[in-house]
Amino acid sequence: MVRIIDIRETTASMRADISNAYVNFSEMTTSVVAVVTDVVRDGRRVVGYGFNSNGRYAVGGLLRERFIPRIRHAAPEDLLDETxxxxxxxxxxxxxxxxxxxxxxxxxxxxxGTLDMALWDVVAKIAGRPLHRLLAERYRGGLADERVFVYAAGGYFQPGKGLAALQEEMRRYHDLGYTAVKMKIGGAPLADDLARIEAVLAIVGDGQALAVDANGRFDRDTALAYAEALAPYNLRWYEEAGDPSTTTSSRQWRRRTRHPWRPARTSSRCRTRATSSVMAGYAPIAISSNSTRSSATAWSNTCASWTCSARTSGRPGAASRTVATRWP
Amino acid sequence: MVRIIDIRETTASMRADISNAYVNFSEMTTSVVAVVTDVVRDGRRVVGYGFNSNGRYAVGGLLRERFIPRIRHAAPEDLLDETxxxxxxxxxxxxxxxxxxxxxxxxxxxxxGTLDMALWDVVAKIAGRPLHRLLAERYRGGLADERVFVYAAGGYFQPGKGLAALQEEMRRYHDLGYTAVKMKIGGAPLADDLARIEAVLAIVGDGQALAVDANGRFDRDTALAYAEALAPYNLRWYEEAGDPSTTTSSRQWRRRTRHPWRPARTSSRCRTRATSSVMAGYAPIAISSNSTRSSATAWSNTCASWTCSARTSGRPGAASRTVATRWP
Structure with missing residues (x-):
C-alpha cells in the first residue's frame, strides 16, 4: 500500500523586472510543493513536484493551513486507487x-492545483509511465500526442525597454527554435502597442507566428478597439482581452465582432470545474501549466498534450513556455 | 494628516459542531484585523475593526504576505482623502x-474585504459619524435607513439534532425578537428537508417568516426539484440553490421556473466588482457581512442598511445575524 510520508512546501521568489498589463513582477512569488512517498523506484524515493504558474503569488498560507493538513490527517487508504x-x-x-x-x-x-500537479507527477512515477501516456490511457483511449505546439511567452513591459530590445528578445526565442511567440499588450496605449506588434512581426515574419495577451486589462470598448486594430495582422490569437469574470461581455463580444478569432478564455479563468463548464461554451481554451486541476479532469483530453509539453520543453530559456493545444 | 500606525491581524477559531450543506464547522476559522491610527477621539486611540464572515476560513497568509505590507509600504499621503x-x-x-x-x-x-471593513469602520470613527450615516451622505443623498430587516440565520445540520431540537432553536430566535429566521437545507434528502421545514413552520407560523439556504449544494435538477417542492410553502426566499460560478444555469433556471422567487445570488458570489456587475442582472442580492467590498462600492445603496444592521444587532446570540436589504 502506497503511503504519502511527507508533503513539503516552500515559497520561491519569481522576482523579475518586468510587467504585463496588470502585474509588476518585482514582488512575485510561487509555491513549490513536493509529495514524498514511501515508494522506491530504481533505488530512489519517488517524489512528485508541483508549482504554481507566476502571476498570482505563492499560496503557502492555504497550503499549510488547509490543504496539506487535510491530506495528512486522512486515512491513508482514502488516498489510494482501488488497487x-x-x-x-x-x-x-x-x-x-x-x-x-x-x-x-x-x-x-x-x-x-499546485498539489494536484505534484500528485499526478507522483502517480505517473509510481506507475513507471510518462504522465502524458498515463493520462492518454485513462482518458483518451490511449491516444497520446507525441508532438505538441509550444510557444515562447515573453514581450513583457520593462522600464526603458524599447522596440529594439523587444526585437532582440524575440530574435532570441527564434534562435532557440520557437516557431511562435506571445507578447504582452495593454500596458501601453493602442498606438504604442501596434508599434510594438509591428516591430515583433518584422522579426517573426508571419502574423500566425505571433499571439498577444492583454491579461484581462480591457473594458469592452477597449477590447473591441484592439480587435479592430489587430485584425489586419492576422495574429495567431488575442488572449484575455477583458476581465475573466465577465462572461457576459465576452458573449456580447462574440456576437459583435466578426474577426477571425474568438475571444480566448485562458486557464486563469478556468480554475474550478464549474467555471470550466461555463467557459467551455465560449471559445477554445488555452491550457497552460497553472490549470492542472482543470486539465487533469475536465480537460483531460488536452491535458495529455499539456503534460507532454512539460516533459519536452525542459530547456531553460528566458521565457516560460506554455502550450495552446488544438488551437483551431 | 492621519496616519495608520499599525495593522494587526489574527486568526480566531469559529469552531462549532454544526454543518451546512457543504461545510462542517469543526475546523472553521476567521481573520480579525485592527487598523490602528494616530488619531485620538475622546481620549482614546481610534482603531477600526474587521473580520470575515464564517464559511471560508481565515486568510492570514494573504493578509500578511500581500495586503497589509502594501498598505504599510505605501506613502502615507496615498492613503488619504483630499482633505x-x-x-x-x-x-x-x-x-x-x-x-x-x-x-x-x-x-x-x-x-x-476584511481590511476594507476595518477601514470603513475607522473612517466613520475619525469622522465622528455612524458609518451608515456617513455612507448615506456620500452615496445616497443623505437618506439613511434607521430601521432594517434582520433575521436569525441558523438551522444548521448537527449530529443527532432532531426536529424537536430544530424547533427549540427556532423558538429561541423567536423569543429573542426575530420576526424571520433562515435554516440550512441540502444536507439531508429532500423528504427530510421538507419535514424539517414543516417543523420550523409549525414554530414560526407563516412561510414569509422562514428562508432556506442550500449553500450552493444542488445541481440544476435538484435545485428545480427543491423549487417545485418548496413552492407551496410560500417561503421568504430560497438561497444559493446552485454553484455560485454557474451563472448560466441560474439564467436557465429563471427561464424555466415559474415560482414566486427568483434565485437569490448572495454575497458569497459577489466578491469582485466584475462579478457584482454580472450578478446584478440576475436577482435581488442579499448583502451579508462578508461582502464589505461589494457593499462599500458597487452596492453602496444597500451598504447603508448593512452597516446599520451591524450597529443595531450587537446582541450576542446563537446564530450570526445577517441582513437582506430591500428584498422584494
Missing part, C-alpha cells in the same frame, strides 16, 4: 476540498 | 490591489 498500489488524485482532491464552500476561483484553486 | 484629515478606503483599495491579476473571487476578496 492500493498507487495514489488516486481524484480521491485526494475530494479530501482536499472537504469543508470548502463552492465558488472561489483564485488562491484556493491555485493551492489545490 | 488629508481622513483615510480614503477607495485609494487604499487601489494600493491593496496593486500587482493583482483580475479574477479570483475567493480568498483574495475575503482578505481585502
Amino acid at each position: 492500493g498500489a498507487n495514489l488516486d488524485p481524484h480521491r485526494i482532491w475530494a479530501v482536499m476540498m472537504t469543508g470548502e464552500k463552492p465558488g472561489g476561483h483564485g488562491e484556493r484553486a491555485v493551492a489545490v | 488629508g484629515a481622513n483615510l480614503d478606503p477607495h485609494r487604499i483599495w487601489a494600493v491593496m490591489m496593486t500587482g493583482e491579476k483580475p479574477g479570483g473571487h475567493g480568498e483574495r476578496a475575503v482578505a481585502v
Whole structure:
C-alpha cells in the first residue's frame, strides 16, 4: 500500500523586472510543493513536484493551513486507487476540498492545483509511465500526442525597454527554435502597442507566428478597439482581452465582432470545474501549466498534450513556455 | 494628516459542531484585523475593526504576505482623502490591489474585504459619524435607513439534532425578537428537508417568516426539484440553490421556473466588482457581512442598511445575524 510520508512546501521568489498589463513582477512569488512517498523506484524515493504558474503569488498560507493538513490527517487508504498500489488524485482532491464552500476561483484553486500537479507527477512515477501516456490511457483511449505546439511567452513591459530590445528578445526565442511567440499588450496605449506588434512581426515574419495577451486589462470598448486594430495582422490569437469574470461581455463580444478569432478564455479563468463548464461554451481554451486541476479532469483530453509539453520543453530559456493545444 | 500606525491581524477559531450543506464547522476559522491610527477621539486611540464572515476560513497568509505590507509600504499621503484629515478606503483599495491579476473571487476578496471593513469602520470613527450615516451622505443623498430587516440565520445540520431540537432553536430566535429566521437545507434528502421545514413552520407560523439556504449544494435538477417542492410553502426566499460560478444555469433556471422567487445570488458570489456587475442582472442580492467590498462600492445603496444592521444587532446570540436589504 502506497503511503504519502511527507508533503513539503516552500515559497520561491519569481522576482523579475518586468510587467504585463496588470502585474509588476518585482514582488512575485510561487509555491513549490513536493509529495514524498514511501515508494522506491530504481533505488530512489519517488517524489512528485508541483508549482504554481507566476502571476498570482505563492499560496503557502492555504497550503499549510488547509490543504496539506487535510491530506495528512486522512486515512491513508482514502488516498489510494482501488488497487492500493498507487495514489488516486481524484480521491485526494475530494479530501482536499472537504469543508470548502463552492465558488472561489483564485488562491484556493491555485493551492489545490499546485498539489494536484505534484500528485499526478507522483502517480505517473509510481506507475513507471510518462504522465502524458498515463493520462492518454485513462482518458483518451490511449491516444497520446507525441508532438505538441509550444510557444515562447515573453514581450513583457520593462522600464526603458524599447522596440529594439523587444526585437532582440524575440530574435532570441527564434534562435532557440520557437516557431511562435506571445507578447504582452495593454500596458501601453493602442498606438504604442501596434508599434510594438509591428516591430515583433518584422522579426517573426508571419502574423500566425505571433499571439498577444492583454491579461484581462480591457473594458469592452477597449477590447473591441484592439480587435479592430489587430485584425489586419492576422495574429495567431488575442488572449484575455477583458476581465475573466465577465462572461457576459465576452458573449456580447462574440456576437459583435466578426474577426477571425474568438475571444480566448485562458486557464486563469478556468480554475474550478464549474467555471470550466461555463467557459467551455465560449471559445477554445488555452491550457497552460497553472490549470492542472482543470486539465487533469475536465480537460483531460488536452491535458495529455499539456503534460507532454512539460516533459519536452525542459530547456531553460528566458521565457516560460506554455502550450495552446488544438488551437483551431 | 492621519496616519495608520499599525495593522494587526489574527486568526480566531469559529469552531462549532454544526454543518451546512457543504461545510462542517469543526475546523472553521476567521481573520480579525485592527487598523490602528494616530488619531485620538475622546481620549482614546481610534482603531477600526474587521473580520470575515464564517464559511471560508481565515486568510492570514494573504493578509500578511500581500495586503497589509502594501498598505504599510505605501506613502502615507496615498492613503488619504483630499482633505488629508481622513483615510480614503477607495485609494487604499487601489494600493491593496496593486500587482493583482483580475479574477479570483475567493480568498483574495475575503482578505481585502476584511481590511476594507476595518477601514470603513475607522473612517466613520475619525469622522465622528455612524458609518451608515456617513455612507448615506456620500452615496445616497443623505437618506439613511434607521430601521432594517434582520433575521436569525441558523438551522444548521448537527449530529443527532432532531426536529424537536430544530424547533427549540427556532423558538429561541423567536423569543429573542426575530420576526424571520433562515435554516440550512441540502444536507439531508429532500423528504427530510421538507419535514424539517414543516417543523420550523409549525414554530414560526407563516412561510414569509422562514428562508432556506442550500449553500450552493444542488445541481440544476435538484435545485428545480427543491423549487417545485418548496413552492407551496410560500417561503421568504430560497438561497444559493446552485454553484455560485454557474451563472448560466441560474439564467436557465429563471427561464424555466415559474415560482414566486427568483434565485437569490448572495454575497458569497459577489466578491469582485466584475462579478457584482454580472450578478446584478440576475436577482435581488442579499448583502451579508462578508461582502464589505461589494457593499462599500458597487452596492453602496444597500451598504447603508448593512452597516446599520451591524450597529443595531450587537446582541450576542446563537446564530450570526445577517441582513437582506430591500428584498422584494
